[in-house]
Amino acid sequence: MSPPIEGSKPHAVEGGLLRNLSVSQLRKFALCERAWFFAKVLRLPERPLKARDLGTAVHAQLEHYLRTGQDVLGPLAAAGKCLLPAPGPDLLVEEHFGQPSPLFADGIPLTGYIDLVNARRLAEGVLRVTDHKTTKSIASYAATSEQLASAAHDAGIQMVGYGYWAVLAGERFPGLKRLELEHLYFQTHGAKLVCSVVATVSVEHVRDEWHTHVEPLARHMRDVARATSPSQVKPTWSACQKYGGCSFQALCLNSQSQGSKPMALMDRILKPQTPPAQAATSTLATAPTTPPAPAQAAPELELAAVLPPDAPKSNPALASIPAPEQPVQAASDEAPRRKRRTKAEMEAARVAEPTRPAEASLSLFVDCVPNCPAEPLAGYVGRMVAKIEQECGVVDIRVAPNDSPLAYGKWKGVLAATIRAEPPEPGTYAALGVAGSELMQVAVEALEPLCGMGHFVRGVR
Known part of the structure; x- marks a missing residue:
């Protein structure tokens, strides 16, 4: 669908009122309400995309060819010539709604x-409505015929809308009984592939889909158009990287942090759960007069903080040694002297200190192999990376788009924070080939402070 010339129609939203719509707006709103709010209510410009410019060029070539028959098709468009109808004046090319x-x-x-609207089979009661699509990968991004036929999907909103327009323009298409809703895909990367996806539906089907799904969607758009702040509009985080990436990602995250319920990047990546140490603190705070039974007492572990690399390493063992009782003294100008403990007292404290089970410790061997069974660390790191990629909608966190919260090396901090918040299960791990993997380097640096009760051994290269 080609957009009308800028300024040729009134704004979609004026003074909080929804004045007009397009199927593209409906589809954008279904994909992410907040992205639509930024574009149509706040009227913020979207950044130019090379993929979008390429799609515009292919559409222009196809339009000229289908109107005139002149073969001006570039290599990309020419690959789909076999799937195009023969040019002719009876084809409706870039047909306006009226x-x-x-x-x-x-x-x-x-x-x-x-x-494209092709009425050459209208005598059989069939009308084909086509939308040309350019995509990086047909296998990954092409819609299915079921999706084209359902207005519950963003691709189906567009095609059902086109089909219902044809039904309502019945005087132009007499005898219409069935609609062939087609996406004609042109692959822009790799092999020059083309693919036609068609959903054949009845007139009654598109009418029902429109009233069941699109009418309520438009009603909700009226409510969103009256919002006064992006933080009042629901975002869809899984849509951030779709169709070349959303232009408003940075604004969206800022708006979310200013709302009543902040949702930072790490809040979306990490599961909403209460760490055991925090849970214990909460229990003690609510019932300070009920000390835990001795059998349930657990050693208090020191949580690793984000410290500079040259910060001194902490020693959890020393932190758990109870301080000797000090007699109450009257206040004086002279600072009290610390009482020195004897060797016997220190040994008694060490013996009385609760010990952490061996299996609860974390040991990490970097670029070396321990003389005991060890699990490769790469599997755990891969799961953490996949979790971040899925939540942020990127293929590789190391090459995230410039407007992504992972861009410009920020992925390293996000990965380190994710690992510290959800460390691997206690046990022995081997990290091999660290020098050749930035992912493993970040993981090792994040896990080193967590190996205080276990072992951290780095091999000599």
Whole structure:
């Protein structure tokens, strides 16, 4: 669908009122309400994308070819020539919805253009409506025929909308019984592949889908259009990297942090759970007069903090040694002297200190192999990396887009914080090939402070 020329129509939202819609707006809203709010309510510009520019060029070539028959198709568009109908004046190319448009959603008029309407089989009651799509990978991103037929999916909103427009423009398409809703895909990376995905549906089907799914969606858009702040609008984090990446990611995260319920990046990555140490603190705070039974007492562990590399290492063993009782003294100007403990007292304290089970310790052998069974650390690191990639919607955290919270090396801090918050299960791990992997280097640095009760051994290279 080609957008109308900028300034050729009034703004979609004026004074908090939704004036007009397009199927692209409906689809954008279904994908992420907050992204639509930034673009249509706040009217913030979206950044240019090379992929979008390439798609515009391919659409222009296809439009000229289908209108005139002149073969101006570039290599990308030419790959799909075999799937295009023969050019001719009976084809409706870049067909406008009309003025006024017959298509409404919750009383709001829809405007727009359709790439191609082919009525050559209308005598059989069949009309084909086509939207041309450029995509990086057909296998990864092409919609299915089921999705095109359902307005519950963002791809289906568009095609059901086009189909319902044709139904409402019935005087132009007499005898219409079935609609072929087609996405014609052109792959932009790798092999020059093309693919036609078609959903054949009835007139009654598109009508039902529109009233069941799109009408309520437009009604909700009216409410969102009246919001006064992005923090009042629901975001969809899984959509951040779709279709080339959202232009408003940085603004979105800032808006979320200013809202009533902050949602920082780490809040989205980490599971909402209470660490055991915090849970114990909470229990003691609510019932200070009920000391825990001796059998349930557990050694208090020191939580690793984010410290500079040259900070002195802490010793949890010393932290657990109870301080000797000091007699109450009257206040004086002279600072009290610390009482020196004898060797016997220190030995008694060490014996009385609760010991941590051996299996509860974390040992890490870096670029060396221990003389005991050890689990490769790479498996754990891979799970943490995959978790961050899934939440942030990136293929590789090391090459995240420039507007991603992981860009410019920030992924290292996010990965380190994730590892410190969710360390591996106690045991012995071997990290091999660390010098050749930035991921493993970050993981080893993050885990080193957590090996206080176990072993941290680095091999000699």
